[in-house]
Amino acid sequence: MSENLDLSIFVKHQGDGTAHLDLAIEGIDCAACIDEIEGGLCRLAGIVDARLNYTTHRLSVQWQDGALVPSTIVRELERLGYRAHPYQSRLVEEEETRRSQWLLRCLAVAGFASMNIMLLAVSVWSGNVTDITPETRDFFHWLSAFIALPAVAYAGQPFFRSAIGALKAKRTNMDVPISIGIMLALIMSVVETINHSEHTYFDSVVMLLFFLLCGRYLDQAMRRRTRAVAGNLAALKAEVAHRIDASGEAVLVPTAALNPGDRVLVRPGERIAVDGIVISGSSELDESLVTGETVRRSALAGDAVYAGSMNYEGTLTLQVTAAGKGTLLDEVERLLETASAAKSRYVQLADKVARAYAPVVHLTAAITAVVWVAMGSSVHDAIITAVAVLIITCPCALALAVPVVQVVASGALFRSNVFLNSGDALERLASVDTIVFDKTGTLTLPEMRVANAKAVRSDLLEAAARLALSSHHPLAAAVAQEAKERRPYEEVAEEVGQGVRTLVHGVEMRLGSPSFCGAIDLAAESVGQEADVSVIAFARGHERAILLVRQALRPDAAATIKALLDLGVDCRILSGDRPEAVAPIAAALNLREWRGGAKPAEKIAAIESLKAEGRKVLMVGDGLNDAPALAAADVSISPITAADITQAQADAVFLGDKLSPVLDALAISRRARALMRQNLMIALVYNLIAVPLAFLGYVTPLVAALAMSGSSSLVTLNALRARRAKAKTASETSLPGAETRAVPTLQGA
Amino acid sequence: MEVLIYLVPVALLLGLTGLAAFLWSLKDGQYDDVEGAALRVLKDDDIRS
Numbered sequence: 001m002s003e004n005l006d007l008s009i010f011v012k013h014q015g016d017g018t019a020h021l022d023l024a025i026e027g028i029d030c031a032a033c034i035d036e037i038e039g040g041l042c043r044l045a046g047i048v049d050a051r052l053n054y055t056t057h058r059l060s061v062q063w064q065d066g067a068l069v070p071s072t073i074v075r076e077l078e079r080l081g082y083r084a085h086p087y088q089s090r091l092v093e094e095e096e097t098r099r100s101q102w103l104l105r106c107l108a109v110a111g112f113a114s115m116n117i118m119l120l121a122v123s124v125w126s127g128n129v130t131d132i133t134p135e136t137r138d139f140f141h142w143l144s145a146f147i148a149l150p151a152v153a154y155a156g157q158p159f160f161r162s163a164i165g166a167l168k169a170k171r172t173n174m175d176v177p178i179s180i181g182i183m184l185a186l187i188m189s190v191v192e193t194i195n196h197s198e199h200t201y202f203d204s205v206v207m208l209l210f211f212l213l214c215g216r217y218l219d220q221a222m223r224r225r226t227r228a229v230a231g232n233l234a235a236l237k238a239e240v241a242h243r244i245d246a247s248g249e250a251v252l253v254p255t256a257a258l259n260p261g262d263r264v265l266v267r268p269g270e271r272i273a274v275d276g277i278v279i280s281g282s283s284e285l286d287e288s289l290v291t292g293e294t295v296r297r298s299a300l301a302g303d304a305v306y307a308g309s310m311n312y313e314g315t316l317t318l319q320v321t322a323a324g325k326g327t328l329l330d331e332v333e334r335l336l337e338t339a340s341a342a343k344s345r346y347v348q349l350a351d352k353v354a355r356a357y358a359p360v361v362h363l364t365a366a367i368t369a370v371v372w373v374a375m376g377s378s379v380h381d382a383i384i385t386a387v388a389v390l391i392i393t394c395p396c397a398l399a400l401a402v403p404v405v406q407v408v409a410s411g412a413l414f415r416s417n418v419f420l421n422s423g424d425a426l427e428r429l430a431s432v433d434t435i436v437f438d439k440t441g442t443l444t445l446p447e448m449r450v451a452n453a454k455a456v457r458s459d460l461l462e463a464a465a466r467l468a469l470s471s472h473h474p475l476a477a478a479v480a481q482e483a484k485e486r487r488p489y490e491e492v493a494e495e496v497g498q499g500v501r502t503l504v505h506g507v508e509m510r511l512g513s514p515s516f517c518g519a520i521d522l523a524a525e526s527v528g529q530e531a532d533v534s535v536i537a538f539a540r541g542h543e544r545a546i547l548l549v550r551q552a553l554r555p556d557a558a559a560t561i562k563a564l565l566d567l568g569v570d571c572r573i574l575s576g577d578r579p580e581a582v583a584p585i586a587a588a589l590n591l592r593e594w595r596g597g598a599k600p601a602e603k604i605a606a607i608e609s610l611k612a613e614g615r616k617v618l619m620v621g622d623g624l625n626d627a628p629a630l631a632a633a634d635v636s637i638s639p640i641t642a643a644d645i646t647q648a649q650a651d652a653v654f655l656g657d658k659l660s661p662v663l664d665a666l667a668i669s670r671r672a673r674a675l676m677r678q679n680l681m682i683a684l685v686y687n688l689i690a691v692p693l694a695f696l697g698y699v700t701p702l703v704a705a706l707a708m709s710g711s712s713s714l715v716t717l718n719a720l721r722a723r724r725a726k727a728k729t730a731s732e733t734s735l736p737g738a739e740t741r742a743v744p745t746l747q748g749a
Numbered sequence: 750m751e752v753l754i755y756l757v758p759v760a761l762l763l764g765l766t767g768l769a770a771f772l773w774s775l776k777d778g779q780y781d782d783v784e785g786a787a788l789r790v791l792k793d794d795d796i797r798s
Contacts, residue, residue: 031788054785104775112768116761143757
């Protein structure tokens with residue numbers, strides 16, 4: 001980076017005269033990186049401390065305030081071979097970290113209590129069949145109560161709070177029967193202890209808590225890991241802009257530092273980083289990432305422009321705006337509000353079960369008590385048996401059945417480069433039968449590619465690509481991607497609006513418009529019938545070549561769509577681009593159902609009508625114009641290159657150039673749903689066996705402990721099978737090398 | 750069986766010590782970077798200086 005980046009808004013000034021900066025680091029791949037980064041930074045004068053977190057790939061640096069400018073640190077890291085991006089920890093993430101530590105503390109307390117109480121309980125069980133004295137047994141029971149009561153009061157909080165929250169909102173969830181079961185078992189055990197009875201259930205209660213907390217903690221840890229990676233990705237994506245100071249000087253700042261009203265300079269070939277209004281200058285913009293429209297639009301003073309647009313010929317000065325009235329952004333936000341409000345709240349599988357389960361269990365317990373009294377037993381025995389029914393049905397396996405599968409499946413998705421934004425997305429994904437794709441940036445790659453690379457002689461293509469490295473023109477960037485040797489030629493002259501030229505070994509080479517290279521006739525011939533392409537000409541000596549640049553399909557798009565169709569999923573294209581541009585894509589992918597020229601409101605209408613037919617719709621899209629449609633669909637996925645608002649609406653985000661993550665997501669979620677149902681069946685069968693035993697009064701604390709740990713382990717082990725879902729789909733559909741294309745920064749994060 | 754009167758509290762105390770140690774290590778941030786910790790132990794920083 002030749003310019004200084006102004007990072008001052010990310011620096012935290014601490015009271016003791018030091019300054020602090022958090023950075024997300026790209027390019028960490030081995031243990032030696034820790035030393036290289038920390039050691040390298042500590043050699044800079046003024047650095048107090050540099051500490052790299054290898055798990056999250058974040059670096060925290062402290063230095064003497066005023067001793068150096070923060071951009072020096074970024075530059076030093078760049079010299080060492082790492083890219084650093086200022087990272088602002090988001091509130092959600094801090095909240096999740098706190099919650100996960102709290103769960104871990106609860107888990108530790110429950111673990112301690114269950115170990116010690118089990119120690120005492122096993123002594124009592126073996127003593128009961130041999131020669132324990134009633135005094136010793138009472139002592140052990142009191143001791144168990146002394147450990148269990150404070151432990152449950154502390155470690156049970158996650159469940160009690162959630163249950164009270166649900167009851168206040170006049171709903172029930174799985175935590176309500178859990179809390180009732182725990183409380184009743186504790187009260188009964190204390191009463192039995194006072195009555196010098198043989199059986200107490202303290203061990204069952206704390207063990208139940210321990211198992212449930214394990215499930216909760218794993219769930220939370222998985223979500224936090226995804227969140228951390230998403231946070232890093234956001235930091236890596238964070239863009240920079242040239243802000244024009246009061247003095248008229250252009251300073252490079254991160255977009256986060258811009259406020260409405262600031263003036264920003266956009267040079268040719270730069271992507272616009274903020275929404276704004278053109279104050280001066282004129283240019284052509286490629287808004288394909290925003291609206292899906294691939295034809296360029298001219299921008300003049302007074303026009304609104306959107307973040308994500310590519311600036312072509314001219315230099316623009318923008319005034320940063322908040323969403324103004326009548327702009328596309330305003331319309332999208334308005335549509336979003338209605339679409340999200342109308343979206344019916346999906347009821348999770350676990351909650352559905354909980355709703356049916358709680359009344360049945362409590363009714364069974366009540367019936368037990370009534371029947372025992374009717375059969376002539378004492379009220380005391382009847383209540384004890386009823387509580388035993390409640391304890392044995394306390395939904396331990398049931399509460400683990402769904403979350404454990406979710407954890408394992410999100411891990412499998414994570415390895416397929418798919419990140420879930422919302423917890424219940426997995427279940428909604430599994431029920432999808434129709435997929436609606438956006439075209440630009442979703443089925444096609446977000447950047448331009450050379451379409452006829454195979455038709456051009458390879459040495460000419462290589463020369464053109466190396467020459468393109470020296471050009472700032474956005475189309476040249478597409479050509480430059482073909483370069484195998486990434487060293488630009490020396491002494492390249494750029495002629496504005498024409499192209500670039502250079503002399504190599506006395507031969508002149510030119511890359512640019514056909515007229516600049518003297519290839520107008522050749523260009524007309526090459527383009528022929530092809531619509532929607534941009535033409536670049538290349539000349540070396542007397543040789544000429546024409547390169548056609550257009551948005552290319554993702555490399556595995558055809559294979560993925562075919563695999564999806566084979567799965568029986570209905571795939572369609574719904575694009576904001578002109579129908580002429582959509583038709584060839586639909587033909588290449590063998591899709592009969594497609595539509596072009598759809599405005600945001602029309603996209604919503606199309607999705608609503610599909611939903612009205614009773615279909616479960618998955619929307620895959622990336623543009624700003626797709627955001628309302630994503631919110632309206634049953635479930636949505638967007639690529640990581642999507643506009644910020646769009647990504648915030650998506651239930652899941654996928655990385656990389658390939659489309660196969662969409663297929664993986666579908667396959668993994670379907671398998672996960674099957675496993676969830678299986679697990680629920682296991683839990684149900686367990687209850688069908690255990691409840692009659694409890695009803696007849698055969699459930700001693702020993703039986704309860706065995707039954708609970710047995711069923712919980714069975715459910716957890718079954719959930720682990722969700723890991724295998726990825727292997728199958730990968731071997732069937734993706735090409736060799738698919739695995740290695742994962743973004744390196746994410747490994748281990 | 751009088752031995753239980755002091756053996757049981759000793760056992761409990763040991764357990765509580767373990768719990769306290771875990772809670773302290775959690776608060777101390779020792780689980781913030783588990784992967785890094787495994788690699789840092791191999792660093793030769795005492796030799797270099």
